[in-house]
Amino acid sequence: MVKAVVCGAAGGIGQPLSLLLKLNPLITELSLYDVVNAIGVATDLSHIATPAQVTGYLPPDNGAEKALKDADIVVIPAGVPRKPGMTRDDLFKVNAGICATLAQAIANACPKAFILVISNPVNSTVPVFAETLKKAGVFDPKKLFGVSHLDIVRAATFAATVVSSPADAPKYSIPVVGGHSGATIVPLLSQSNPKIPAEILSNKEKRDALVNRIQFGGDEVVKAKDGAGSATLSMAQAGAEFTEFVLQAAYGKKSRTVQAYVFLGADSGGEGVKKEIGAEVDYFSVNIELGPAGIEKILPIGTIDDQERTLLAAAVKELGPSIEKGVSFTPAPPKL
Template sequence: DIPQINASIVRDFATAIVRNVPKAHILVISNPVNSTVPIVARTLEKAGTYDPTRLFGITTLDVVRASRFLSSIAGTDPAQTPVTVVGGHSGVTIVPLLSQSSAGTAVEQGSEAWKALVHRIQYGGDEVVQAKDGAGSATLSMAYAAAKFTNLLLRALKGEAGIVTPTFVKSPLFASQGIEFFSSAVELGPNGVKKIHDLDNITAQEQELVNAALPELKKNIEKGFAFVQ
């Protein structure tokens, strides 16, 4: 379920944005992002100020983790080991497309090592909580991810071309299945979302991960919408 305090804070922030800066670009990092982004969208929609090209769920932490974990296996520099992560931003909805990474061949698709890596990427937050013995969560890495995505968006807003990064946005990719939001590679532009990329060539194993993610993602999105009804 959505933590009520998070949901209420996000809704109230969205309401304040409507009143004061209705054309702002809104970057949502409050968890659960799969539900809080729909909360913001529905709040803006009810106020008549919703522009889906200006609303983003920050999933960059999943991308950073995937790059770091894969590079530790491949023996590469994380900064030079990009991994596209699609789907959502929690558990099974996080789908790393390792096959599309330059270092993806370091782990055989479908192998036990691949399954362990996927699980670690999906549940990396739990690893941090356990390391802190319940005294906190991944706050520093979340801040890093937020800064990283924000800088990319600012560069795009200033006119820099060719900036593509995963982010959770209103997407046509699975809209026919009732899934209004989805994270995939998105080209950012002067007005926000410029182009939403398809998943391209993914492996059978990655398709299975996507198939497992969709029902959970749909439930998460519906819970967000229901909170604002």
């Protein structure tokens, strides 16, 4: 019996994400929360013939905590979407209060749940969750994840497109470390499996173009939608896939290595990562080994080439202030 909750279930990411989780055979109870339309989305999904029983909740009568009560895993795409010309840092002022409010509700209703944060800017919102949970005395660093999996999906898709065809994307595994916005996203193309041909990696113009597309793929979608939305469908798929990884490790006994934006203090391997990057940052997207309790190991970045070292240095420089912004967030969150 696994209870999953989606906070922000009626939004552009939330609706397709909720649909994908309804189809997940590991989930037996799906609870949806949002400030509007969550009950309608839940009713719609409840007509689909899968084992998961769906309920929806709105803010009145402490709806957030009712939705979250005894949850095993909480996936959070709540917040406003990015609009043309808006950076992820711009989003912070709007979304940080929402995240703090939901973190407190989680602390009250399901403190042992796995928490998967999609709300942007992830580089800052994950620290907001951590600090709120710390103040409530329930922070488990092994169970808090910033979902950066879309970067992994994009890296595989875009690399396959350059090398051969997008149809080959499922064959590719490319680690992406750092953070989850712009220049903080560092695709380790030199570690690609299968290998990216040398004629691409050694061609500065081609390589830079590939790296740039992975780093700023979100902007590509925002521009293509002409102000009507951001990367919702691809993010929903990536979020559902990462949720599957966590559930398989926790309940299916299938541990695996993935990348996520995590608190480096969750495992002793985090200190090794800090030495590799030469910086005292507390959060980083890195290889982790998942198990029943969440993060079992934080794994090394490994061997990288000179271009990746340059990208990593730029990522760390930008990541530090973003993390601090989340850690130092103190204004009272808005009432949902």
